[in-house]
Amino acid sequence: MAEPSKQEKTAVVDDGIDVGVSRLTEEKIQSVINSVIDNETGVRLKTYVETCIHCGLCSEACHYYLSHDKDPHYSPVGKVKQTIWEMIRKKGRVSPEFIRQAAIIAHTQCNLCKRCAQYCPFGIDIAYMMSIVRRIIHRLGVTPLYIQDTAHSHSVTMNQMWVKGDEWPDTLQWQEEEAQAEIPDLRIPLEKEGADIMYSVIAPEPKFQAQLLYQAAVIMHVAGVDWTMPASVGWDNSDMAMYTGDNEIMGRIKRAHFETAERLKVKKIVMGECGHAFRSVYDMGNRWLGWSMPPFTIVHAIEFYYDLIKAGRIQIARKFKPPVTLHDPCNVVRGAGLGEKARYVAHALCETVIEMYPNREHNYCCCAGGGVINTGPPFKMARVEGNRVKAEQLFETKTKGAEVLIAPCHNCHSGLEDIVHHYEIGLEIKFFSDIIYEVMEKPA
Amino acid sequence: MHSFYNFVSGPLAWIAFLLFIGGSIFRIGRMLVLVAQKEPFIFTYMSWRYSFRSILHWIVPFATVNWRRQPVLTVVTFAFHLCLLAVPVFLLAHAVLWEDSFGIRWWSLPDTLADTLTVIVILGAVFFLVRRITRPEVRFVTSASDYVILAIVSAPFITGFLAYHQWFAYPLMMGLHVLAGDIMLAAIPFTRLSHMIFSPFTRAYMGSEFGKVRHARDW
Ligand code: SF4
Ligand code: SF4
Numbered sequence: 001m002a003e004p005s006k007q008e009k010t011a012v013v014d015d016g017i018d019v020g021v022s023r024l025t026e027e028k029i030q031s032v033i034n035s036v037i038d039n040e041t042g043v044r045l046k047t048y049v050e051t052c053i054h055c056g057l058c059s060e061a062c063h064y065y066l067s068h069d070k071d072p073h074y075s076p077v078g079k080v081k082q083t084i085w086e087m088i089r090k091k092g093r094v095s096p097e098f099i100r101q102a103a104i105i106a107h108t109q110c111n112l113c114k115r116c117a118q119y120c121p122f123g124i125d126i127a128y129m130m131s132i133v134r135r136i137i138h139r140l141g142v143t144p145l146y147i148q149d150t151a152h153s154h155s156v157t158m159n160q161m162w163v164k165g166d167e168w169p170d171t172l173q174w175q176e177e178e179a180q181a182e183i184p185d186l187r188i189p190l191e192k193e194g195a196d197i198m199y200s201v202i203a204p205e206p207k208f209q210a211q212l213l214y215q216a217a218v219i220m221h222v223a224g225v226d227w228t229m230p231a232s233v234g235w236d237n238s239d240m241a242m243y244t245g246d247n248e249i250m251g252r253i254k255r256a257h258f259e260t261a262e263r264l265k266v267k268k269i270v271m272g273e274c275g276h277a278f279r280s281v282y283d284m285g286n287r288w289l290g291w292s293m294p295p296f297t298i299v300h301a302i303e304f305y306y307d308l309i310k311a312g313r314i315q316i317a318r319k320f321k322p323p324v325t326l327h328d329p330c331n332v333v334r335g336a337g338l339g340e341k342a343r344y345v346a347h348a349l350c351e352t353v354i355e356m357y358p359n360r361e362h363n364y365c366c367c368a369g370g371g372v373i374n375t376g377p378p379f380k381m382a383r384v385e386g387n388r389v390k391a392e393q394l395f396e397t398k399t400k401g402a403e404v405l406i407a408p409c410h411n412c413h414s415g416l417e418d419i420v421h422h423y424e425i426g427l428e429i430k431f432f433s434d435i436i437y438e439v440m441e442k443p444a
Numbered sequence: 445m446h447s448f449y450n451f452v453s454g455p456l457a458w459i460a461f462l463l464f465i466g467g468s469i470f471r472i473g474r475m476l477v478l479v480a481q482k483e484p485f486i487f488t489y490m491s492w493r494y495s496f497r498s499i500l501h502w503i504v505p506f507a508t509v510n511w512r513r514q515p516v517l518t519v520v521t522f523a524f525h526l527c528l529l530a531v532p533v534f535l536l537a538h539a540v541l542w543e544d545s546f547g548i549r550w551w552s553l554p555d556t557l558a559d560t561l562t563v564i565v566i567l568g569a570v571f572f573l574v575r576r577i578t579r580p581e582v583r584f585v586t587s588a589s590d591y592v593i594l595a596i597v598s599a600p601f602i603t604g605f606l607a608y609h610q611w612f613a614y615p616l617m618m619g620l621h622v623l624a625g626d627i628m629l630a631a632i633p634f635t636r637l638s639h640m641i642f643s644p645f646t647r648a649y650m651g652s653e654f655g656k657v658r659h660a661r662d663w
């Protein structure tokens with residue numbers, strides 16, 4: 001019925017997908033698809049598929065669709081049609097080539113950002129259906145190589161970046177010593193039982209961005225927070241297994257995280273500026289483990305800074321001068337309503353805040369999220385070209401005077417970096433903690 | 445001709461009502477059973493307040509971002525759906541039938557108004573048809589069944605319009621009109637017209653997730 005209007009051939013080479021597909025047989029595909037659909041899905045999938053009226057009203061929600069000149073292959077419902085609808089209609093009898101395309105669509109053409117759920121009149125959850133496709137892809141062993149590697153790392157080391165057992169406390173000690181050059185009595189308290197707060201981060205922090213640990217320690221110290229970090233596994237709150245559909249590993253690492261907080265007898269978990277980790281701890285991992293809401297109070301960095309500033313526990317020496325704009329990460333704004341708190345923090349720290357449009361829960365995703373950036377170099381251009389609208393949105397904000405882009409989410413940060421670079425937008429990207437560290441009053 | 449009319453408006457109409465009501469109850473019941481069996485957590489997240497907050501925004505024209513982005517479609521779709529519901533229930537000729545068959549009396553629409561509303565439904569259906577064919581994002585996801593349900597929905601209105609104006613063989617039209625109405629009614633629970641039954645539930649669930657867990661607006 002529906003003819004392709006702008007078919008685009010994807011000529012990407014990904015060893016995870018290619019080798020995986022080469023091992024598939026039609027029987028295996030059929031049995032896996034039917035097993036996932038029969039045993040792991042229920043009324044949601046069925047109702048979504050049967051209720052969707054094929055109206056296309058979700059299309060303009062999606063940055064991929066808008067960025068590809070409205071090519072229907074990239075509309076939310078278009079992606080569902082090319083994947084799960086076919087799988088259901090053919091009762092799993094699809095070809096290995098079909099699975100290859102489904103892997104590319106589900107893993108690199110959807111960020112699971114759920115913006116489309118705000119545009120579909122029926123609230124059909126396309127992101128959920130894409131996660132089912134990823135689950136099928138996972139069980140068929142066709143997950144893209146790079147993100148599969150991070151899932152392996154979670155499985156082996158309980159962190160995302162193959163950080164070895166001693167590397168973690170070593171890094172903390174190193175950052176503590178660095179920070180002591182600035183504030184001699186600063187400590188990064190390890191394994192402090194009964195502290196108010198367990199601070200958890202994602203593994204890329206100790207691996208590549210140790211200065212973020214430094215900054216966090218300074219903020220904690222100045223604000224006089226009773227905090228601690230675990231010395232062994234459970235310190236990493238990230239979760240790429242959630243995005244590969246490897247729910248079993250998602251469950252293991254979330255359990256380790258919660259149990260570590262339990263072991264340390266803390267009151268709450270505060271996490272760094274990361275979106276997907278928040279989703280995993282607050283929304284996905286806890287559900288897999290059987291908690292309707294997380295067993296601990298989970299405080300995202302944005303909310304934590306909001307509380308500290310509001311209570312006057314950190315004072316601003318002089319506000320940040322260059323005009324800033326704020327990117328609302330979907331996982332904490334559409335995912336947890338932290339938009340207003342983020343604005344409070346931005347206004348408290350900076351002289352001028354220029355809004356980008358759309359914003360808050362209607363903001364466009366960075367296109368890195370949902371594990372897309374973790375599919376690595378083979379798909380870098382897919383997400384940069386897939387988010388031209390983001391570039392336009394940022395460029396428009398820049399013409400209004402913005403010089404700095406605050407992105408309080410790790411993935412957004414890296415993804416926006418690539419977009420700003422590729423489209424030559426010329427915005428400097430910062431975390432909130434970069435700015436807090438710069439403008440706060442510190443002991444002389 | 446008379447016996448044809450008697451058949452479609454008699455036994456067949458009963459069957460259609462039975463299929464519509466029975467089918468709807470069955471499908472909702474089946475949905476609830478499936479929730480209880482496989483995804484009982486859904487009940488945990490449901491909230492009356494956030495369900496209605498979401499439904500309310502979506503049943504009011506221009507109350508959501510997407511309705512405002514699509515002004516023409518919004519006007520058409522609301523007019524279409526409203527008339528689609530109002531005409532069969534409140535048309536004077538139907539009101540008489542309601543009273544004769546079930547002894548239910550209610551307010552009815554003057555014939556000329558009902559006639560206009562019928563034309564709105566027909567024009568709305570034409571709009572949807574053209575949209576389906578011309579808009580690439582709609583056409584890409586269109587299947588034959590989408591045209592079939594559009595035909596099922598517009599048939600009672602087209603035949604009703606022709607019968608009312610007595611442009612063609614009146615008795616035949618009348619019979620066809622009732623037959624088309626029977627088909628539409630019976631088709632609701634068993635085709636994608638079931639969005640009439642299910643959309644409040646899907647909307648309520650998404651509204652609850654957004655309100656209770658995500659603390660964000662889903663409109
Ligand atoms: S990227 Fe976001 S808007 Fe696009 S289909 Fe996926 S969840 Fe929907
Ligand atoms: S998902 Fe919703 S908006 Fe998209 S085509 Fe289906 S019914 Fe329409």
Ligand code: SF4
Pocket residue numbers: 111113275276328329330331332364365366367368369370409410411412413415
């Ligand atoms: S990376 Fe950031 S914007 Fe992108 S999906 Fe995550 S939270 Fe959303």
